[in-house]
Amino acid sequence: MSRVQHYRKTLVTIGAVIAAGLGAAALALSTAGANAEEPSGGGDFDAQIIGGDPAAEGQFPWIVALADASDPSFNYCGGQLVEQDVVLTAAHCTEGSDPADVVIRHGGTDITRTEVYEVAEIVVADGYDGATMANDWALVKLAEPIAGAATVPLADADTKDWGTLTVAGWGTTETGSGSQDLLHVDVPYVTDDECAGAYGGEFDAASMICAGDLEHGGVDSCQGDSGGPLVSADGVLVGVVSWGHGCAEAGKPGVYANVGLLHGDITAALAAL
Template identity: 40%
Template structure:
């Protein structure tokens, strides 16, 4: 696997998937630009989410995460579903254990990729489901005031550098990294205004990774309710010092997302 190619998008194709929330002693997994299935039940340095803690988070069968924008619409990353068969995705929800008999599995019927998506910025998409998943939804940020502070991340992606996927949903918190600092790491690969950066900049150790693409980055609003601020998109490796994780800036595209969802 190459080290630091231009864009390391955080998707896999098969297997159960997990979040890289590794200890500071562990180096986190490199996000593969192409499918790299590594199924495993092992968790390294992560914190397991409780059943029902984040009921809006779902898993997509191609190896990505997502969030219930509506009970029958999933918000995910464009690079996860671009070119996919509109009826070929299975969405799993309602569980933290992907092997649970209580898992709800629903097929897709339509896919809408962000207009103008070309692999740089605009990394969002919607997946319409054949029937609703009866779980709470996650509202999206419509105001950039939520784009700073500390964020929650959760998913089933790889657990360490070159690592394996997870059966159980893991969670972590990551701090905001400003655009100027982030551009020192990524230069013109970053698209300010369309992407948000996070991470423990100087020490690394906590991040999303391959298999977490499309999953939500979220925080509490003034009312104490969760609001989605970002969508897991890409990064150089995972949890490396001086290499922040990159997320689609949801507030920038809130109007476009709402309009697209109304037309699905």
């Protein structure tokens, strides 16, 4: 299947791609989804990040946004603090970027009121494959710790039935631009077999996990949410927003880096920072 249809959930414009150092490949993949029709939704899961519910202050105290250092008002990806000076995000959000080109925004649900933090180092997963999106995770080391900041616990096993999960971010809304307010939505876990049925060989069961309303669509992460969290009901980080065909389309769930499966690699990289 064409990689034009299989796009990364990174919020981009032509100028912003150049400024953020994401490269022409990310532009081709990301803009393909920008013209997707807005899903109608339905079923039991009737909210969505596209026009979804605002998060309460403190609901995701560890969530961050990646922004362009030359224009910190442009945030293009999400992430989460796994240590007070380390962010876990998607590899495709950082691939080819110099630490001096990226800043981290943290400290509230209104992105315009968050604080800006400088980046010292970026570590992309050794097994990351930009063509297949396998092992789509990276670590971003801050120049200084964020004193008192909360961190999110990582799933340490590949649980096969997570039930209802939650995804959050400042990504695309129904207006076609990013949201100023942090939004969140509940999404049902999708089994490996179901996800393989939806995406065929594009789904890598060794590094990915899926969530979304297969029958009705209408709930999903979207452009600009890449790198952000997929969390369980008890607040454990299950996945990192990675890719999908369109946003919230029936039969095409969101695909995430599977933190439970990748736990050993992530913690080893953390220890080496």
